[in-house]
Amino acid sequence: MHFSASLLSGLALAATAVDAVTPSMGRAAPYSGCASNGIHNSGASTVNSPVACYPAGPSSVVGLSAVTNLLSSVTGLLGRVLGTIDAGTTTAQGVLNDANTCYSTCHTAQPTVTLPNSNLGGLSLRAGVYLIGPTNVAISGTLTLDGQHNPNAVFIIQIKGDLNLAASARILLANGAQACNVFFQVGASATLGSGSIVYGNILAAVSVTVNSGSTCHGNLSALSGILNIIDSVLYPQGTCNRVASASTTTSTTTATTKRATTTTPTTLATTTSNAPLVGVSVDAFGNTITIGAATTSSALGAGLTVNALGQTVAIGATVAPGATTTCGNALAAVTVTVTATVTPACALRYRMR
DSSP: OBOOGGGTTTOEEOOSSOOSOOOOOGGGTTOSEEESSEEEEESSOEEOSOEEEOSSOGGGEESEEEESSTTOOOSTTOEEEESOEEESSHHHHHHHHHHHHHHHHHHHSOOSEEEOOSBOTTOEEESEEEEESSSOEEEOSEEEEEOTTOTTOOEEEEESSOEEEOTTOEEEEETTOOGGGEEEEESSOEEEOTTOEEESEEEESSOEEEOTTOEEESOEEESSSEEEEESOEEEOOOOOOOOOOOOOOOOOOOOOEEOOOOSSOOOOOOOSOSSOOTTEEEOTTSOEEETTOOOOTTSOOTTEEEOTTSOEEETTOOOOTTOEETTOOOEESSOOOOOOOOOGGGOEEOOOO
């Protein structure tokens, strides 16, 4: 899919197909940033999760101090890292390995939309794999990523050259899109202008620079260069609430009811009370039953059975063949739950054969 630059401004663009591959940051997911050759900070930056550097060692991390909480004080203008600073360790190696794997997954994903323009500002993109511009790409103003209320919406933005955000540029999420599902695969370096706000992971083949007053929610990876942070606030991508796909099977149960019949003629008993006490009822045989009392045909008390209306009666007191009721009540085919209440509107009417 190809769009001319004149048609792009202010449009919401959707991919015609969604790439089946969902990239993962793996062990780099809980890290705010990682780099191959070093992490340099200037100013009172706050990094709200660990950072990693590999193969460069501890001496390549400049201007950052690890703290156990954000109330901890640091000497001079050092930035604070809430967590560990992993540099030159096997842990850091694993973080960089997974960041590189994620970069490769994004780079090889088949584009579903090709945008020739070099500025994404003012666009609203839906889930898909986007190949952007001929070389370098800029964002001025706001780029919106619209999840369309799908927590699994994945955005892969492929950029051949540099990614440059203007001052106060924004990459924002809408309608359920998640930072963990956003991947900017940058073929060279990424630079965030002062006051930028970014949601999503930026994986740059070379370096990443975050200028003063910026706020980032996602991993910033400088895969063969340096991560530069200037007086900014960094967060990890956060918990990813993806929903597993599931097939739903609907089953239909057909219930069959049968009208009860009797085989032995007998004379029906009559009730002796037209005004039962409050809270009780009288059945067709003159038995007093508490209103709301329930039983099943398979769990009756000794000497009791259930008649065609579901009432509890004495065993042996049967109804003449063909007896019917004015209410049309019927016994369930298997188990009957009885609410032993008799009302005038549901009186018995019988005919004898």
